[in-house]
Every structure is written in structure tokens, then in C-alpha cells.
Amino acid sequence: xxxxxxxxxxxxxxxxxxxxxxxxxxxxxxxxxxxxxxxxxxxxxxxxxxxxxxxxxxxxxxxxxxxxxxxxxxxxxxxxxxxxxxxxxxxxxxxxxxxxxxxxxxxxxxxxxxxxxxxxxxxxxxxxxxxxxxxxxxxxxxxxxxxxxxxxxxxxxxxxxxxxxxxxxxxxxxxxxxxxxxxxxxxxxxxxxxxxxxxxxxxxxxxxxxxxxxxxxxxxxxxxxxxxxxxxxxxxxxxxxxxxxxxxxxxxxxxxxxxxxxxxxxxxxxxxxxxxxxxx
Numbered sequence: 001x002x003x004x005x006x007x008x009x010x011x012x013x014x015x016x017x018x019x020x021x022x023x024x025x026x027x028x029x030x031x032x033x034x035x036x037x038x039x040x041x042x043x044x045x046x047x048x049x050x051x052x053x054x055x056x057x058x059x060x061x062x063x064x065x066x067x068x069x070x071x072x073x074x075x076x077x078x079x080x081x082x083x084x085x086x087x088x089x090x091x092x093x094x095x096x097x098x099x100x101x102x103x104x105x106x107x108x109x110x111x112x113x114x115x116x117x118x119x120x121x122x123x124x125x126x127x128x129x130x131x132x133x134x135x136x137x138x139x140x141x142x143x144x145x146x147x148x149x150x151x152x153x154x155x156x157x158x159x160x161x162x163x164x165x166x167x168x169x170x171x172x173x174x175x176x177x178x179x180x181x182x183x184x185x186x187x188x189x190x191x192x193x194x195x196x197x198x199x200x201x202x203x204x205x206x207x208x209x210x211x212x213x214x215x216x217x218x219x220x221x222x223x224x225x226x227x228x229x230x231x232x233x234x235x236x237x238x239x240x241x242x243x244x245x246x247x248x249x250x251x252x253x254x255x256x257x258x259x260x261x262x263x264x265x266x267x268x269x270x271x272x273x274x275x276x277x278x279x280x
Contacts, residue, residue: 035224039066039192051222054195056083056090057215062196065221070099070188074228075155078193080112081220082121084146087114089199089210092219094152098187104131106184108154108161112145113202121145122259125163127173129182135274137171138260139253149222158185162242169242169250170257174279181276191226195219 031049038045041063043054054063067076082092096108107128112121123139143150155162161184163171177183195217199210242250262268263277 032222032224035067035069035226036065036191036193036221037068039064039194051220052193054092054193054219054221056195056197056217058212060216062194064192064194064196066193067191067224067226069226069228070190071096071156071226071228072188073157074226075153076191076227077151077153077223077225078191078221079149079151079223080145080193081149082112082145083114083195083217083219086117086211086214087121087146087217088116088203088208089197090114090217091194091196091198091202093192093194093196094154094221095192096154096156096184096189097192098184098189100187102131104187106130106187106189107133108156108184108189109133110152110154110163113198115203116208123165123170125171127161127184129184132182134262135173136260136262137258139165139170139257140259141165142257149220151223154191156184156189159241165253168253169246170253172242172250174276176276176279179275179279181274181279191224193219193221 032045032052034049036052038052041054042057042060043052043063043065045052052065054065056062076096078094080092080094083090091114092112094110096106098106105128107126109124109126109128111124111126113124115121120140123141125137125139126133127135151164151166153162153164153167155164159175161171161173162169175183175185177185197210199208200206203209263273266273
């Protein structure tokens with residue numbers, strides 16, 4: 001049977017579309033329990049399945065959740081409402097972590113360090129590859145993260161790692177493995193979240209302790225979206241560079257809200273800051 005060129009073109013377009021769709025798996029937001037599960041401690045899932053609440057009191061030691069899936073390169077967007085009022089001493093987290101030996105673990109870390117009432121949260125970020133971290137950058141959030149849910153995103157691709165807050169990029173860590181800088185690229189990672197007590201260091205270097213009369217402390221998570229590549233291909237964002245607008249937003253956020261950068265801490269790195277700090 002003859003096939004017209006127009007029909008043939010349509011068939012090709014359909015097949016290409018199916019191939020692209022097959023290369024990207026998406027866990028949609030909404031029913032958060034479809035993508036996340038309670039991992040340890042005292043937490044609960046709302047009756048409608050849309051919100052996971054993590055609790056911390058003096059006896060429980062905190063609580064945690066994790067993704068049902070593991071990923072090798074992914075973008076995750078997760079909405080979090082942090083502990084309100086006096087959250088000093090508490091740490092709420094969202095992070096990727098590999099499941100192999102700890103000595104060579106990979107990790108992409110977002111930790112929200114609580115503070116006394118009226119004082120801003122600190123977002124502490126770090127990246128580990130092959131067991132080595134020491135790549136901390138810290139930011140003051142420019143809004144009250146306990147008043148409502150906000151979206152925190154980690155983009156992990158073969159090219160770079162991005163951290164975004166409500167769609168604004170605040171940090172980029174590029175893959176310089178070919179130049180000898182370790183980069184997470186071979187170990188699958190799972191997404192975790194937790195709420196725990198770290199009053200020995202979390203708030204003002206440990207000078208402000210947890211006020212247990214405010215317990216239980218509660219952090220809430222909802223609307224996970226995870227976009228990931230299948231083993232046979234990369235998803236749409238893997239090779240995208242930040243455009244001019246995004247670069248300007250990141251530059252402004254870093255100038256106005258970054259309060260610590262390991263790349264400028266010459267007192268800590270007496271023999272010189274890590275090599276990636278001088279790479280473009």
C-alpha cells in the first residue's frame with residue numbers, strides 16, 4: 001500500500017514524540033505519598049495524601065522521609081514549609097544521598113538552619129563527591145520560609161548542579177571532573193528530607209540552643225515533582241546552559257543573600273582554595 005509523504009511525515013513525528021516521552025520519567029506533584037515515604041521517626045501523611053509532616057520533640061530525635069525511587073541525574077522540585085516562630089537549634093533538610101559505602105558517598109545538600117523568632121533562616125548548601133565535601137555556601141532567604149510553602153529545586157545533570165529557590169538559581173556547581181575535580185556522576189541517589197536537632201552548631205554557631213518549650217516543631221513537605229532520565233537517554237534540561245536572564249538573577253541573589261562562600265575562605269584553606277573556585 002502506498003503511503004503519501006504527508007502521512008509518512010506524520011508517522012515519523014509521532015514516533016519521535018514517543019521516543020522523547022520514553023526517555024523522561026516524571027513523578028507528578030499532588031499526591032506526595034506516590035513519590036515520597038516516611039523513613040524514620042515521628043511523621044505523618046495528611047488524609048488527602050498531599051502533605052507529609054515531620055515532627056521533632058525532645059524524646060523523638062526528629063523524623064525523616066525519602067523518595068521511593070533512586071536517580072542518576074534528575075531535577076526535583078519540592079515545596080517545604082519550615083518550622084515557624086522560634087526554630088533555633090533545628091535543622092530541616094532536603095538532599096540527594098547515594099546508598100553505597102559512606103567513605104565514597106555522593107551528596108547534594110540543602111539544610112535550613114533555624115533561628116530565634118524574627119531572625120532569618122540560613123540555607124546551608126554543600127556538595128559531596130566520592131566522600132569529599134567542604135564546598136559549603138550559605139544564603140539568607142529573602143522571605144519568611146515558615147509563613148507558607150516555597151519551592152526548592154535541585155537540578156543534577158552531567159553538566160552541572162543547580163540549586164534554585166522559587167525558580168531563582170542561587171548556586172551552580174559545574175562538572176570539572178576532566179580537570180580533576182570530583183563530581184557526582186556514577187552513583188544513584190535518593191532524595192531525603194528530615195527535621196532534627198542540631199543545637200550544638202546550627203544557630204549562631206551553637207550559641208543559641210533549642211527551646212524545647214516550643215516543641216513539637218513541625219516542617220511540612222508537598223508537591224514533589226521529579227524529572228529524570230532513563231538509562232537510554234538524557235532529559236530535556238541536561239545540556240541547557242543558564243540563559244542571560246537566569247545568570248543575572250543568580251548573580252543578584254548571590255550578591256545580596258550569600259553570607260558564606262568556601263571559595264573566598266582563605267583562612268580555612270591555607271594552601272589555597274579548591275581549584276574549581278578559579279574555573280569559569
